[in-house]
Amino acid sequence: MYWFTCEILCYFSQLFYDGHQSLAVNLSNLVKAKPACPPSDRLFKVVSMGLKVEQETSGQKKELKAENVAPGAGIDLEFETDVQTISPEAAQYETCYVTAHKGPCRVGAFHNNGQLIATGSEDSSIKILDIERMLAKSATPVQILAQETPQQQMENHPVIRTLYDHSAEVMTLAFHPVHQILVSGSRDYSVKFFEFSKPSVKKAYKSIQEAAEVRCLGFHPSGDYILVGTQHPTLRLYDCNTFQCFVSANPADQHKGPLTAVHYSPNARTYVSASKDGDIKVWDAVSNKCVNTFSKAHDGSEVCSVVFSRNSKYVLSSGKDSLVKLWEMSTSRCLIAYTGAGTTGKQQHRTQAVFNHTEDYGKLH
CATH class of the missing domain: 2.130.10.10 (YVTN repeat-like/Quinoprotein amine dehydrogenase)
Known part of the structure; x- marks a missing residue:
């Protein structure tokens, strides 16, 4: 399920990167994507690498075993599954003083x-x-x-x-x-x-x-x-x-x-x-x-x-x-x-x- 989410996030990030902000925002809202998707061309690189591998292995079986792929030759969309996102803890704001005008x-x-x-x-x-x-x-x-x-x-x-x-x-x-x-x-x-x-x-x-x-x-x-x-x-x-x-x-x-x-x-x-x-x-x-x-x-x-x-x-x-x-x-x-x-x-x-x-x-x- 997380792999599917990462793939979707890549789609949204690529849309942002290509300048289609409106479409990316609408789709993000539709699926309630979390976390927010920053602009990235990662999807383009993944597809480019896939096409390159496909051309190099023309005539062979389309399904490649993971161990046959040279290290660094591709990007695993599940790579981030074990990565813990480290972000600063959100601050808590409290009311410390109240004064009033006669109007709003x-x-x-x-x-x-x-x-x-x-x-x-x-x-x-x-x-x-x-x-x-x-x-x-x-x-x-x-x-x-x-x-x-x-x-x-x-x-x-x-x-x-x-x-x-x-x-x-x-x-x-x-x-x-x-x-x-x-x-x-x-x-x-x-x-x-x-x-x-x-x-x-x-x-x-x-x-x-x-x-x-x-x-x-x-x-x-x-x-x-x-x-x-x-x-x-x-x-x-x-x-x-x-x-x-x-x-x-x-x-x-x-x-x-x-x-x-x-x-x-x-x-x-x-x-x-x-x-x-x-x-x-x-x-x-x-x-x-x-x-x-x-x-x-x-x-x-x-x-x-x-x-x-x-x-x-x-x-x-x-x-x-x-x-x-x-x-x-x-x-x-x-x-x-x-x-x-x-x-x-x-x-x-x-x-x-x-x-x-x-x-x-x-x-x-």
Whole structure:
């Protein structure tokens, strides 16, 4: 039975390798293939070796005994039966702290240093929280917390800033990679820059008025530029010092639907964008030109998120086809499609796919 499973997995891997991702994913879902099938040309090599042996033994019996096959002359599909797959143990995530906005929380963003997190709400407010304080509060017994003075409670409270300057739902947040600046985008068509080093600051020091609802933001690794994606298909790039706006000189470079996600590569050479039109676009970060397009990246479904790996060689995407895909930038190939999220029915809401802290796993939420 395992031999049959290995053979099927070889078929799926070959389909992925040959670029037939849609067919491979559909077949994998049909038979509930486990584990996931990475792209591989192993089946092609097996068939090639078989044809070579058949030609060399022309005129002899077609059924060859295993002992008559020279070592290394072929690949046994049962070779992996005794191999134990070693993979890192999945991490367990537990709730350590809960805070609340007056309305539903729509977005969250971590600072690059891992010490702060910001949340944005439908009630138009933004909160910045200290992660160490959250962990400390969750580890402190309730009896000790009850004995704290009002001054101590204020000093130890995880919420260090609450910002109010939007008039509608906050849809996206991004921390500046260098300075103590938080940027937000909202349904009120504005992008706002908050300098949060001073506790008394509640309002933005700079606001950019856009032509449509702001859906996504992405900082250049240096912090000198920021990408802004809106309900309008045109992707915008702003200089964070002069606030001058730049767009591609070629209108054909742009998406055909609202933007859903943008992300700079850590090496700052490229950035990617995703859209409701179903495409993922790769852009040159210097010329601001589109250099590649993954058309119908999720079989024509809306692409919900895109994010680079730390080495800038891969992109992880999620779509409303309930799949998470890992793309290799050098070959523009989908290396693997992670299935299973759509087993309970058609996806209705947007999802975000991200790498975990070690990049051993991808998470969908």
